[in-house]
Amino acid sequence: MSGEEAAGTVVSPGGEGEAGVDLLATHIVRAIGVRKIFTMGGEKVHALKGVDFKVERGEYVAIMGPSGSGKSTLFNMIGGLDKPNAGKVFIDEVDIAALNMYELAWLRCHKIGYIFQTFNLIPVATALDNVMLPMLFADMVQAEAQDKAVELLRKVGLGDRVFHKPVQMSGGQQQRVAVARALANNPAIVLADEPTGNLDSTTGRQIIDLLREINESEGVTVITATHDHKMLAVSDRIAWLTDGAIERYVSRDALDIQEGRADAR
Ligand SMILES: Nc1ncnc2c1ncn2[C@@H]1O[C@H](COP(=O)(O)OP(=O)(O)O)[C@@H](O)[C@H]1O
Ligand SMILES: [Mg+2]
Numbered sequence: 001m002s003g004e005e006a007a008g009t010v011v012s013p014g015g016e017g018e019a020g021v022d023l024l025a026t027h028i029v030r031a032i033g034v035r036k037i038f039t040m041g042g043e044k045v046h047a048l049k050g051v052d053f054k055v056e057r058g059e060y061v062a063i064m065g066p067s068g069s070g071k072s073t074l075f076n077m078i079g080g081l082d083k084p085n086a087g088k089v090f091i092d093e094v095d096i097a098a099l100n101m102y103e104l105a106w107l108r109c110h111k112i113g114y115i116f117q118t119f120n121l122i123p124v125a126t127a128l129d130n131v132m133l134p135m136l137f138a139d140m141v142q143a144e145a146q147d148k149a150v151e152l153l154r155k156v157g158l159g160d161r162v163f164h165k166p167v168q169m170s171g172g173q174q175q176r177v178a179v180a181r182a183l184a185n186n187p188a189i190v191l192a193d194e195p196t197g198n199l200d201s202t203t204g205r206q207i208i209d210l211l212r213e214i215n216e217s218e219g220v221t222v223i224t225a226t227h228d229h230k231m232l233a234v235s236d237r238i239a240w241l242t243d244g245a246i247e248r249y250v251s252r253d254a255l256d257i258q259e260g261r262a263d264a265r
Helices: 002-008 071-078 101-110 127-137 142-155 171-182 201-218 229-233 252-264
Strands: 027-040 043-056 060-064 086-091 112-116 189-193 221-226 237-242 245-251
Touching: 027 071, 027 221, 043 071, 043 086, 043 221, 043 245, 060 071, 060 201, 060 229, 071 086, 071 189, 071 221, 101 112, 112 171, 127 142, 127 171, 142 171, 171 189, 171 201, 189 201, 201 221, 201 229, 245 252
Parallel strands: 060 221, 060 237, 112 189, 189 221
Antiparallel strands: 027 043, 027 086, 237 245
């Protein structure tokens, strides 16, 4: 399927008027036949072995799999942070391999919000400054960026921690700042790589629920890479990744039936 599709749907960055676009318009992310090979010490690691992965606008999808299965590698491909050896990634029907450096930087700044396991906040900057930064990169005027950052920090429950620096906050609070920062430029997609990996179970659950809330209230597509089984209960769809390949998808409906089992984990 992937070869045929890749050959049949060459879409320009504008995406208008090309064959196949109408049929695929609801897919905010399409990865087709994505392969990634890392070479280490002369040895080849096949991190992704031809992954087909599609996400519809507004979905909350979890890429689940054990450590080393390729989740972060797939995450980096979808986020335009790394390039595949073969295959294509389309974001909003734009083939990201066709973008130049500036266009790719624009897409990463405006279309995608990133959340990482280790929060990746700037340690010397306040929560406010951390959240303002992507807006300043996007040329928003200072006062406007500040107002929006305060509003976002309120939204994630940190209205009273605006001037705190990362070291003055708990892990859960730091991840909330990262969630607010990810939303700074009204992205279409929020990508979260192990967002609960450094959090205790209760705090992790709160971040998962916060992401779901944002998904529902803002209509933003959320894609998480995780091995946290708490993510099962809130995701619309799970892609199970094993050894560099998507083994199967499980939908929300099927999950509801299994919920007792999923929650027990
Ligand atoms: N930069 C790299 N260089 C070499 N091997 C890598 C690199 N990044 C990941 N890998 C290997 O690719 C495989 C998938 O890794 P990764 O995507 O990080 O898995 P996960 O996020 O599911 O734990 C692993 O075998 C890992 O060791
Ligand atoms: Mg990982």
